[in-house]
Amino acid sequence: MISKYDILVIGGGAAGFFTAINLVEKNPQLNVAILERGKNVLEKVRISGGGRCNVTHACFVPNELVKFYPRGEKELRGPFHQFCSGDTIEWFEKHCVELKIEDDGRMFPVSDSSQTIIDCFLSATQKLGIDVLTSQSVQSVYKGDGYWKVETNHESYSCQRLVMTTGSNPKVWDMLQNLGHSIVPPVPSLFTFNIKDKRIKDLMGLSSLAQVKVKNSKLEATGPLLITHWGMSGPGILRLSAWGAILLAEKNYQFAILVNWLPDTTTEEAIDQLKELKLEHAKKVISKKSPFDMPNRLWESLVLAAGISEETKWADLSKNQLHQLANQLTTGEFQVNGKSTFKEEFVTAGGIDLKEINFKTMESKLHEGLFFAGEIVNIDAITGGFNFQNAWTSGYIVANSLG
Template identity: 75%
Template sequence: MNQNFDIIIVGGGAAGFFTAINIVEKNPKLKVAILERGAEVLQKVRISGGGRCNVTHACFVPNELVKYYPRGEKELRGPFHQFCSGDTIEWFEKHGVELKIEDDGRMFPVSNSSQTIIECFLTATQKLGIEVLTGQSVQSIFNPEVSGDKLWKIETQNENYIAEKLILATGSNPKVWEMLQTYGHAIVSPVPSLFTFNIKDSRIKELPGVAAQVTVKVKDTKLTSTGPLLITHWGMSGPAVLKLSAWGARILHDKNYQFTIFVNWLNDIETTEAEKILKDLKQEHAKKSVSKKSHFDFPNRLWESLVLASGIEGETKWADLSKVQLQNLSNQLTKGTFQVNGKSTFKEEFVTAGGIDLKEINFKTMESKLHENLYFAGEIVNIDAITGGFNFQNAWTSGFILANAI
């Protein structure tokens, strides 16, 4: 028995729900269903942002917003002029969810709970009569151009569905990518994008939880990033590292996650300037012990560790520092070399670089350039962003544009 719909959306995540709601709000006559392979919908929304759901980012200028997307920067410029972060805030407010801006620009529901977003979506789909069907893992997709029929046919393990238009919002689902390849779509092979660096190093071994504002560079590449760095039990994390992992997703994958980084713990102070500052400190604090107090904007424990790594013993006084020790210390502060050996990814922040080749999508409608009535929303395409609400913004924008087009 075939189940007939005007539109079938495969994928019960953020992009799938947002698209469905916007379509039916614009055209209540359409019969729309969301097919979700799992037993639960909106799972990624639930765990994102530590269970608070980082809905978007307080960056309201499209040409600025695109700069947070290592893949998709050029393609998203037009779409963001149609639906940007400000529109997201307005959309959620209209649907009864107020958002707030945190100091770092990330935006969350005022309730601080992702459940608010989930309930907003579930309430809207119920009210609009959108069918949400769980436990529907798509096994095959039949293209109308092939079958000679005017309709898409979707087979799950226990049902057959027929629809005039098919929207794929399946995120980084390799099985769906494979199906699309059989229809001639090119898939950019997926690699992890947001990950932390595994580093075993005596300088940071005892310092999990310590954070500093830094600049990090990857040796023999142009990759560089500035921002907060967090020392963890495994190595290094925090926005500076995650940003680097996003921009360097392909490069670092090709290096098999074995590479060298330089950390400037003084952020934008270069080595010669650091040496000058240290010489002044030597004059000023001659009788005091070097390792006692950090004179920079990071914790004492990190300072002690870097002093020790510069070959300066525990009770050494500033006055007794040799020229070589001063040089060593300024090097440790401004270009500490660390060996990265592998990566760690965390499920809730996990993002994949890769997906449908962007050249094969019409970004005015989100329709496939190869097949009529086939559309894409969210992370299924080769677009990804750094952490901070940007990946969700791509889901909302693509869903909105798609809904308008339909």
């Protein structure tokens, strides 16, 4: 027996739920179902933002917002003019979820719990009569004459329109390739750097603003850098990993980075600053207190790395030591050997080739009645709520088109 629906949404994540809810809110007569391969829905929403769910970012100008997307910047300009961050805030307010802005622009539910977003979505699907069917692993997708047939491990379904919101699912990408779509090979996008270096060995948990550059490349990013027990993380590193996703994969995650702990300060400028400090604090011990905006323990480690002993006073600083310290502060080289997933938030660069999608409708250019939303396409963003914004925007556009 085949279960028939007007529209099937494959993928029970953020994009899938947002698409289905907006669809039925605009067209209550539609018979819509969400198929999810796992036992639970919205799992990525649950763990995102450390369990708080970073819903979006307080960047309200479409032409500015697109700059946070290493892949998809050009394509998202039109969609963001249709549905942007401000629209997201308004949508959630209408659904009784109030958002707040943090100092860095990230936006979370006032409750500080991702469960608020999950409850909002589950309540809406229930109210609108959307069937949420779990443990439905799609085995095949077939295009008939004016309809789609979907086979799962449990059942057969047919629908007039099909929406794919399965994120980074290689099995689904294979099915779409069989339908003629091109898939840009996936590589991890948000990840942290594995670094073993005595300069940071005992500094776990310390964070400092830094400029990070991949050696012998144009790749660089500035932001808080967090020292972890496996190496380096934090917004600065994650930005670099997103913009460098393809290049760093080609390097097999073996490369060197140059860290400037005094962002926008050249080595020459650092030398001049250290010379002034030498005159001002002649009788003071160098390693005791950081004269820059960085944790004292990090400063002490860099002082030792420059070959300066713990007891050395500023007056006794040799020219060579001063230059070594300036180098440690502005061009410290660290070897990266591998990567680690950022918390449990796995974002992938790659997916359906953007040239094969109509971004006014999010419909496939190859197959009428086939639509995409979220990370299934070759779009990804840096950390900060931008990947979710892509899910909301693309889901909204699909709902509008199908309406």
